[in-house]
Amino acid sequence: MKVIIFTNGEYKSKDFYETYINKVKADYLICADGGANFARELKLKPNIIIGDMDSITAETSEYYKAVQLEMYPQKKDETDTELAIMHAIKRGADKVIVLGGLGSRMDHSIANIYLLKRFTDVNIEAEIVNENNQIRLLGKTTELSFPIGTIVSILPIGENVTGLTITGFEYPITAGEMSVDKPYGISNVVNRNSQQISFEQGLLMVIASED
Template sequence: MRRFALLLGGPLLATEALKERLRGYRLLAADSGGRHALALGLTPELWLGDFDSSPPWLQEALSAPKEVLPREKDLTDGEALLRKALELGAEEVLLLGALGGRLDHTLVHLELAFLLAQKGVRVELTDGLTRAFPLLPGLHAFPLRPGTPFSLLPFPEATLGVEGARWDLPPTALKATSRTLENEALGPIRVRLEAGRALLYLF
């Protein structure tokens, strides 16, 4: 499987566990996401962007092949990097630095994650501490440890159910609700999405 980890510009907790996990991924960075490569002690095979948010010290410190984009364009550096990963045949994408920070960027990353999922690409978003998974109709199994907290968010509406949680839920039509926030896994959970889109958020 062609697995790519994309370093975006949002917050990222660079832990040893994350660094170890990235051994199985091809690493690419978008503009200021390059600072995460330094924190992780890793060198991306490609560093792409217009570099308007990468100060000179960062560009000097990170030795990675660059692809410079024009500043005036109709997409973010992160979206351009996603397109590049798809061109390279990505089948699984880990979006690092995709959550938190600027709300507008976070929302765009979530929408892009759903577009990837619709193309059949496995996708996860993380800030190194929390994780998010876009869910489309079907049955989804997650091997969570007992006690793992999670939320299920209709995005923006969904008919979904969950088993294996402290508060199981039969398939229910949901929209603009807090009913599925702050649940707890008893072990592996199963999410059945009958219609719409949803987001599984682990924290």
């Protein structure tokens, strides 16, 4: 099941998200609290709205009064996005796309990237997408299919990544090691139709970007 999560983040281009969502064709839509405000702008009907409801507007609440609501207290240990992720996993998602997960609040952006590990831990493909970036965390050998010419950065998260081999890029790596203080995987370029990233230990963040 393919799931889209709308978070209460930054959405710069309505046209981009309309086109992207039509292309993705998700089976299930989750709104994390104020993420419902943007879903309403797109005239989408979520399957569920989850969170403490401190950022959803009164107009949006009224608009979605027939939609299932899962409400939590404001004082809690989880962010609304984390609650939405937990729900997606519980529902049996095999692919999850998080929208609105990046923005001017760097703390929220970093936390949302870290939350992708929830998916790698249970072998669910997941990514954060906005107008300029597509972000994934990898915990194992993975085949990718970015278009030729795509700028891709491959960066370690936490401990050193060892036994790193990447193919399908302008700058390949063979049995390398990468640490957070030596991020030499920045701004590589795809030069084959298929790419592979393999490693023995660690966790990688893969970011496909465009200006």
